[in-house]
Amino acid sequence: MNEAVSCGGVVIYRGKILLLFKNYRDRYNGWVMPKGTVEPGEEFPDTAVREVKEESGANAKVVKYIGDSTYEFKTPEGLISKRVHWFLMNADSYYSKPQREEYFTDSGFYKYHEAFYLLKYDNERSILEQAYEEYMQLKKSGQWLNR
Numbered sequence: 001m002n003e004a005v006s007c008g009g010v011v012i013y014r015g016k017i018l019l020l021f022k023n024y025r026d027r028y029n030g031w032v033m034p035k036g037t038v039e040p041g042e043e044f045p046d047t048a049v050r051e052v053k054e055e056s057g058a059n060a061k062v063v064k065y066i067g068d069s070t071y072e073f074k075t076p077e078g079l080i081s082k083r084v085h086w087f088l089m090n091a092d093s094y095y096s097k098p099q100r101e102e103y104f105t106d107s108g109f110y111k112y113h114e115a116f117y118l119l120k121y122d123n124e125r126s127i128l129e130q131a132y133e134e135y136m137q138l139k140k141s142g143q144w145l146n147r
Contacts, residue, residue, distance in 0.1 A: 002077070006084045007047035008035025010131035011060045013091035015139075016109035017128065018058055019118055020096075024103040030120030033128070034058075035084050048087045056107050057097035060089040063138070066131045069123035088131045090145070 010033060011018035019031045036051035038044065045062040052060045066086045073080050091109075098104035110118060112132050119125050138144040 002080050004080050004082045005038050006035050006082060007038060007044045007051065007087065008033055008084055009048045009052045009060060009062075009087050009089040010066060010128055011052055011056070011058055011089045011091050012131075012135055013094055013109055015135075016094070016111055017115040017132070018052075018056055018060075018091065018096060018109050019107065019115055020056055020098055020104045021106035022103050023105045028103070031115075031118040032120060033086075033124055035086075044085050045087060048085075048089065052089060055099045055102055055104060057099075058091050058095060059093070060091045063088045063090050063144075064134065066127060066134065069127055071121070071123060086127045086131065088134055 018034065020034055021031050023029050034052045034055040036047065036055065038047045048062060049060060052058055066088050068083055068085045070081065070083050073082065094109050096107040098107040116125055116128060119128060135144060
């Protein structure tokens with residue numbers, strides 16, 4: 001089994017969460033959070049910022065590390081075990097533009113309960129729960145700044 005590492009962001013602006021809709025040849029349809037592969041020599045937080053920008057066009061800064069999720073998928077080369085490191089991130093606006101080259105056809109910022117039910121994968125819902133709880137604590141203590 002091959003292993004792969006990605007990083008992603010739970011991107012929040014004014015309490016709403018950034019999601020992307022991916023549609024790959026009508027076989028893969030669903031809402032996800034932005035994430036992608038770590039490039040050689042790249043630090044995990046830098047990967048998260050870069051992938052959010054590439055996949056959604058959104059400008060976001062890392063606030064803190066949230067945790068990781070794992071899953072497996074099949075390729076012609078065999079089974080891949082993927083670990084995704086997730087970061088709570090603060091966007092500077094509601095701007096987003098889905099990256100068509102990666103088969104993203106829609107994007108937007110959604111209220112927590114909407115994002116939770118839109119997300120395709122349980123492991124992303126779990127990360128969203130953790131990140132949003134942290135966001136609420138930071139906001140309550142005055143440590144969350146909308147840029």
